[in-house]
Amino acid sequence: MEHISRERAYEILKKYMVGENYLQHSLAVEAIMKKLAERLAPDEVEFWGVCGLLHDLDEEHCDWKNHPEVHGPKSVEILKSEGVEDEILFNTIMAHNPDSGKRIESMIEHAIIAADPMSGFIKAIAQIYPDKKVSSVKPKSVTKRFKETRFAAGANREYMMHIERCGIPYAEFAEMALDAMKNFTY
Numbered sequence: 792m793e794h795i796s797r798e799r800a801y802e803i804l805k806k807y808m809v810g811e812n813y814l815q816h817s818l819a820v821e822a823i824m825k826k827l828a829e830r831l832a833p834d835e836v837e838f839w840g841v842c843g844l845l846h847d848l849d850e851e852h853c854d855w856k857n858h859p860e861v862h863g864p865k866s867v868e869i870l871k872s873e874g875v876e877d878e879i880l881f882n883t884i885m886a887h888n889p890d891s892g893k894r895i896e897s898m899i900e901h902a903i904i905a906a907d908p909m910s911g912f913i914k915a916i917a918q919i920y921p922d923k924k925v926s927s928v929k930p931k932s933v934t935k936r937f938k939e940t941r942f943a944a945g946a947n948r949e950y951m952m953h954i955e956r957c958g959i960p961y962a963e964f965a966e967m968a969l970d971a972m973k974n975f976t977y
C-alpha cells in the first residue's frame with residue numbers, strides 16, 4: 792500500500808495546527824518514531840515518522856480536555872476530509888490515545904503510545920539542566936527520573952513502558968529517544 796508522503800503530511804499538519812508548542816511536539820514525536828523504525832521497521836522509517844507527525848492533528852479542533860475519547864477519531868475525520876485513506880495511519884493515530892477505545896494491536900501502535908509521552912518527558916528533564924537544552928540531557932537522567940513519579944507526572948510512565956512490548960528495554964528506548972531529539976532541529 793502506498794502511504795501518504797511526508798511532504799503531504801506536513802502540508803496538512805500546517806493547515807490544522809498553528810500552536811508552536813504543538814508543532815514542536817509533533818516534530819519531536821516524528822523524530823522518535825523514525826528512530827524506532829530504524830530498528831523495528833527499517834523499510835517504513837518515513838511512514839513511522841509521518842504517524843508521529845500527524846498523531847495530534849486534531850489538538851486544536853476538538854474538546855479533548857472534556858471529551859478525551861474524541862482525540863484521535865477527530866484527526867481521522869480531518870484526514871479523510873483531506874482525501875487521505877490509510878488504515879494503518881488511522882489505527883496508529885487512534886491507538887496513541889488509549890481513551891479512544893482503540894484496541895492496541897501492532898508494534899507501531901505500541902511505539903507511538905510510548906513515543907508520545909517520552910518527548911515531553913525529555914523536554915521536562917532538559918528544564919532541570921542549567922542551559923535547559925535537550926543536548927545536555929544524559930540518558931541516565933531519563934532512567935532515573937522515570938522512577939520519580941511526581942516528577943513530570945503528566946508523562947505517563949505506563950504508556951512509556953509500552954516500548955517493551957516492541958522488545959526494546961526502557962533504558963535503551965531512553966537513549967534512542969534522546970538521540971532522536973538531539974538530532975532534530977526545529
Ligand SMILES: [Fe+2]
Binds near residue numbers: 816820846847907
Ligand atoms: Fe502527542
